[in-house]
Amino acid sequence: MSGKPVTSKPVYGYLMDEDENFIIDEEAAPVVKQIYSLCLAGNGPTKIARMLTEQEIPTPGTLEYRRTGRTRRYHPGYECKWAANTVVHILENREYTGCLVNFKTTTQSYKCSKIIYNSEDKQAVFENHHEIIIDRDTWERVQELRKQRKRPNRYDEVGLFSGILFCADCGSVMYQQRYQTEKRRQDCYICGSYKKRTADCTAHFIRTDLLTEGVTENLRKVTSYAAKHEARFMKLLTEQTEDGSKRRNAAKKKELEAAEKRIAELSAIFKRLYEDSVAGRISDERFTELSADYEAEQKELKEKAAALQSELSKTLEATANAEKFMKVVRKYTSFEELTPTLLREFVEKIVIHESEALDGKRRGKLRRQEIEIYYSFVGKVELPD
Secondary structure (H helix, E strand, O other): OOOOOOOOOOOOOEEEOOOOOEEEOOOOHHHHHHHHHHHHOOOOHHHHHHHHHHOOOOOHHHHHHHHHOOOOOOOOOOOOOOOHHHHHHHHHOHHHHOOEEEOOEEEEEOOEEEEEEOOHHHOEEEOOOOOOOOOHHHHHHHHHHHHOOOOOOOOOOOOOOOOOEEEOOOOOEEEEEEEEOOOOEEEEEEEHHHHHOOOOOOOOOEEHHHHHHHHHHHHHHHHHHHHHOHHHHHHHHHHHHOOOOHHHHHHHHHHHHHHHHHHHHHHHHHHHHHHHHHHOOOOHHHHHHHHHHHHHHHHHHHHHHHHHHHHHHHHHHHHHHHHHHHHHHHHOOOOOOOOHHHHHHHEEEEEEOOOEEOOOOOOOOOEEOOEEEEEOOOEOOOOOO
C-alpha cells in the first residue's frame, strides 16, 4: 500500500502540488495554529468559532470557493461565519502532525452514497508524510483537553481552572462560583456533587485567588528546579513515576532473559519428551506426570516474564513522558503570570481536599487545605528538600 493520498483535496491548512504532495497553505495554516492555541487557552469549539467569526476570517468553504469556484461548502452572506463542528474537525485531525490518513470514510454500498466514517483500525496511516503544522505533543495535549470539555459559565467566561479541578473525596469536577456584594467580589470553586446535591459530599470550597497563588508558586518551584538541574530532575521524574533505578532495571532485564531462556529450554524438553512417548521409550503414565510438571513451570515462567516485561515497558514510558514534560519546561523557562495556555500545557488535573481547622473551631480563620497537582505526562512531582 503506497503512501499516496487517495483524495485530491487536502485538509484545510494544506495545498497539493503537481506531484500530489501536501504543502503548507500560507494563508490557512496560521488559522489552524490559532485554533489550537485558543483551545490550549481553555476555549471550546463554539467560542473559538465565534472568535474567528468576529475576526472576519474566511471559512474553509469560502476559501475553497474563492480559489476554485466550488460552491459545495460556500454560503453566500456568511463568508466568515464559522461553525463549531468545523473547529472540532480541525482540532481532531491527525494530519496536521505530518501523517497522511487514507480511507477515513467509506460508503454503505454502491447503491447508497451516504458517507460512513471508518474506525481507526480500518484507516491507513503514513507517518512523516508532509510538513507539520501542529507538533504531536500539542496535538495530543489538545485531545486530552477535548476529553475535559468545558462550557462558559453564566458570565460567559471559561474559568482558569475549569475542567481540571476535582474533588478529592467524591471525584466530581469542581464548579466555579462568584459571590458579589457592594464591597467586594469573590471567585471560588466548590464540589460539583455538593452544588447539585447528587452525592453526600462537602463543599471543598477554595478561593480562586488563593488557588492561583498556590499553583503558581508550585509551578515556579518545579520549573526553576528543572531548569537548573535538568539531568537530576529527569532522574527524579522517572524514579517517581515508575521504578527508574538503573541497577534495579538491569536486574529485571537479567531476570527476564533467564526466564525466557528457561521457557525455550522447557519447550525443547517437552518436544523430546513427546517423541520419547511416541517411540515407547517412556510409559504414558510417566509422560503425563513429567509433562504436567514442565507445563506448570513454563506457565509460571511466562506469567513472570510478562510481568517483568510490563515493568520494564513502564520504565521506558516513564522516561519518554519525562522528556515530554521537559519540552514544556524548556518552552516556559520563566513566566510572569498563570495563563490558561500555560496552565493547561503544564497541568493535567488538580485535586482539592476539604480544608481542616487548625484551631479546632469549625469556622475558624486558621485553616489548612491540601492541593494535589498532577502535571502533564508525569503526575505528581515531589522535589527534594
